[in-house]
Amino acid sequence: MKRRLFASLIGIVLVAAVAIGFTVGSGDRPSLGLDLQGGASITLQPEGEYDALALDVAVEIIRSRVDAIGVAEPEIIRQGDTVVVNLPGVKDQQRALDIVGRTGDLQLRPVLQSGSVDPTGGTGDTGNTDPVDTTVPEEGGPGEARGARPMVDTTVPTTDTTAPTTDTTVAATDTTVPAPGVEPIDATVDEESAGVTTANDLPEGSEVLLGRDGFAYLVGPVAATGLVFENNASANIQGSSWSVVVQLRGGAEGEDIWNALTSRCFSRDTTCPTAQVAIVLDGEVISAPVVQEAVFTGGEVQITGDFTEQDARDLAKILEFGAVPVKFEVSQVQTVSPTLGSDSLRAAIISGLVGLALVFLLMLAYYRFVAVIVFVGLAVSISLQFSIITYLSKTNGLALSLSGIAGIIVSIGIAVDSYIVFFERLKDELASGRSLRNSAQRSFEGAWRTVLAADTVSFLAAAVLWWLTVGSVRGFAFFLGLATLADVVIVWFFTRPAMLLLARSKFMATRSMFGIKQPKTGEVAP
């Protein structure tokens, strides 16, 4: 029993010390909310009809756009259906708003040419004068091909035909676009299209886009949007390979547009010489499958290729998004000046420290030396919580806001209360004439029950608020919940062994606790 108590006491102190040492050593700090460091915060809410999966894609689009404008430590948080974009230190809030609030769309465009991005910056095939060779490295920049993903040999048969031509198409695509792992060939140009297009022939609206696979695509004008698809794309596994199946919308809005595009590509028309259709999301080519059918009579499209499960699921999600694009309404914009933010932070920290010091003094005055246990317990608890907050802010983008700090300051009271409940019970037990050792054990049992009941109520409050609200209330709920859990952990793993061991120690044998004399061993209560 005694050994276990020591193990628990040393364990929790060690865990806290290592956690805080690691956190401080790594130089990480919890990231601050906008109200504490200044910047712009934009809250977006989806408008009208949308799909939960499509929302993921929309958030991804926002994320990549924000990354592109180069804001330091942007934060994109999803709270239910609401998306909060925090841009610390952003100056031009109107521009930020334009970038974030614009709806992303899914386009289907014929591929005119494709090629790898030259990682060495255009020192390749000297005899090649094709426009793509010069444009591609400029757009892409070196190193793009290194991130190549295996979305290369994709084919589009309808599901009712049993895709017999896959092998040949794959072979053809392979010569065009080298498989990942193979060193990218300098500025390879699609065999079929070489010489077909020149700079003058390019149709209006053509542009060079980068693909997810690291290759560059010269694509023609937008032939269709994601709206040709039904909202039912799904990733399936056939044998050992993953594919994506999606239904076409009927009539002029769906099938007709799609079939016009595919028949053009199937016949390798000059507007679609590669027979590939690029699926373009927000200016990025997600996949460029080769068309296997002129007319999709079954109304169902299957995209196969060398997909991993993740690739297939991502593509399905993107198609869903295309079918029901999510439009956002900007429901809240907030900019906080850096000075106002840092003022609030300083005020909150200083008043927190002063409050803590006052509580210490009160404990010291009331419980005398036993208050040391409260001090150490609070230090352990704060170390643990600080480490967790720092860790979560690094991994999950949790930001410490003003309401969060308020929650922490308030939780000091709850943490101290656990000690008070325990000590008051201990006083009762001692007053009834029990030995210190016995009283400590008994009073802990009673106090533990009370602490558990009270903390459960607090935690319920935090959990319900976290699930059902948004914004600052949610931030507050998180910190309250964390503090409540920390309280339970500290009471069991720290306060319990610390008090029980103190009660058994030689140090206490000659002293009275809380000014109540304990009977000598063996003496019986009156």
Place this chain on the structure above:
Amino acid sequence: MSIGSAFGRLYRGETTVDYYGKRKPAFLVSGVFLLATVVALVLGGLNLGIDFKGGVAWEGPATATLDQDAVREVLEANGIDTSNAKLQTLQGIDGERIRVQVGDQPDEVRVAVQKALAEKAGIESQEVSVAAVSSSWGRSITLKAIRALLVFFVLVSLYIAWRFEWKMALAAIAAMAHDVLISVGVYAIFRFEVTPATVVAFLTILGYSLYDTVVVFDKVRENIDRFATSKMSMGNIVNVSSNQVLARSLNTTLSSALPVISLLVVGSYIMGATNLQEFAIALLVGMLTGTYSSIFIATPLVAILKNREPKYAAVAGAVAQGAEMAALFEHTTTRAAQKAAAESQVSRESSVLKNTSSNVLTHPPRPRKRRRR
């Protein structure tokens, strides 16, 4: 009686205040406050911030060139009706700040006003903070908060009913409603602006109030168990419980209130972070009423509810005073020791069934045997 001995009795948990007997004056006082709240809510309503009704707010440092009149001019130049604009001058750490709030505005106006204000003050435009909230968003977060509150009420009632009993759940919810209503009343009477931080404060009060009530109820339940075999009135039980937890209640209130008072005094008056000020006031009021209601509202309510049970109805009138009440503590503590001794081996859940065992074990606990080597 000297102050020293009063403190000593409080310290030892031996005060003999008849809280149950004072329930009527306590209810009356609370009733007056609640009535004031209702009147203030009906007459004036709450001063809702832009987060709940939508609108735009700008805030920047007040300089010699940027005072309230200058702000008004800027607003009018941008075609905003200033009659409904709310202008405030706030005391900040580096001098005064000026804050203006108006209804919903289009994006262009928002940016234009921000630029114009910065120009007037001779500062960079990012030094002027802006907050804009669409009115539909404001409505939706209000609805979400209310829904969360209702779910929370139901869950907490179920939890307390399961852990204690439904009469205690009812009393706890009533005490909590009392605390939150009085805190809301403070906002309504003093016309403080309700912001999301205020909602956080109200929710904290709600959590704190329940937490405090649960701690007191745990003691009441313990005493109900201990007096289960004797004919003890509910009035006595709640009095004993309340007096026993008084030291704890005061201590906890003080140690919870100290950080909040520090937030109020250091944070908002000395450091000038005015956005903390009203938050801290709401919290302070809530914490004080939370402690008050646990002892003066929640526990007497439990006694009143439980007095309807035949067991307690018979002895409802018998409430011990002074020395008699002090004698009950003695009884309680020795009994507590016996019961704890009897129960130390059995699980907590079966405690109700094992109550009778405390009659058998009337001798004091045997001192522990020394362990053999």
